[in-house]
Amino acid sequence: MDKVTLRELLESDREAVLAALGRDRSPAAAQAALEKAVDRVLYRYGEACGDARLSLSAQDSLQALRGALPLMGTVSEARQWQREVAPAPKKRLRPAAVAVLALGAGLLAAAMILSGSWKALQSLLPALLGGACLAAGGYLAGKPAREKKTEAPAVRTEFLIDPEAVWSCLQGVMLVADRGLETAASQAALEKETARADAPDGPIPAEELELFATLLENACARLALPDGEDAREAVSAIRYYLHRRGVEAVDYAPERAAWFEILPARREGTLRPALVADGRLLKKGLASARG
DSSP states (O other): OOOOOHHHHHHTTHHHHHHHHHHOOSHHHHHHHHHHHHHHHHHHHHHHHOOHHHHHHHHHHHHHHHTTOOGGGGEEEEEEEEOOOOOOOOOOOOHHHHHHHHHHHHHHHHHHHHHTSSOTTTTHHHHHHHHHHHHHHHHHHHSOOOOOOOOOOOEEEEEEEOHHHHHHHHHHHHHHHHHHHHHHHHHHHHHHHHHHHHSOOOSSOHHHHHHHHHHHHHHHHTTTSTTHHHHHHHHHHHHHHHHHTTOEEEOOOGGGGGGEEEEEOSSOEEEEOEEEETTEEEEOEEEEEOO
């Protein structure tokens, strides 16, 4: 794939994303579906673009943008449910008041029966008790019963998103991310071109020059070992090859210190020769010198 964009990869998943959004239209479910879609696009982009730097840039961009999706702006419908509350029961006489009133009426009736006989004095006690019961029953009947607290009706509201509106938001996010990737790619190309322009021209390509510099450093490090003679022959062979290509391998000297990276040590010596062509430094050497 020559050039791939995040929006193109998203478009290929259009049906699957819209189906997921349609199955559950709540904002929470929509957010989960969008995160899954973004992760899939990122995975496919990393495989297709072939550039680790651009893949990381896409991941950073979408991670920052997907949490800012304005899902509440895509709500197209709201549903409400209200729980009905039973009406309060009508006021009734308390059972205790009814019982006391009935007892009082019975006592008064007994007192009236006794009052007509020789037991008139004995009828005084039932009459007094019956009057007291009637008074107590009237008090209880007039006292309001404790009413149950009326519950407020429970209302639940559910917001439903519009799948097409969510899809448009996601496309906009991908478009913004694609523009950022274009900028990152242009910046990377510019940096590469600048580095190429700053590199000195020489008879040997830069990659090959780096290889010979590494071979020289490894060979110089073995000069003091038991196989030093073989290392000396290797250094000589590399020097001769470079010389035939127009590049000189120059050892360290105080007057050429600018051509070397210096490591402080008790003894001076060349750890890696500097590579020079026509008096121009192509690759700095490495040397040890007294600090």
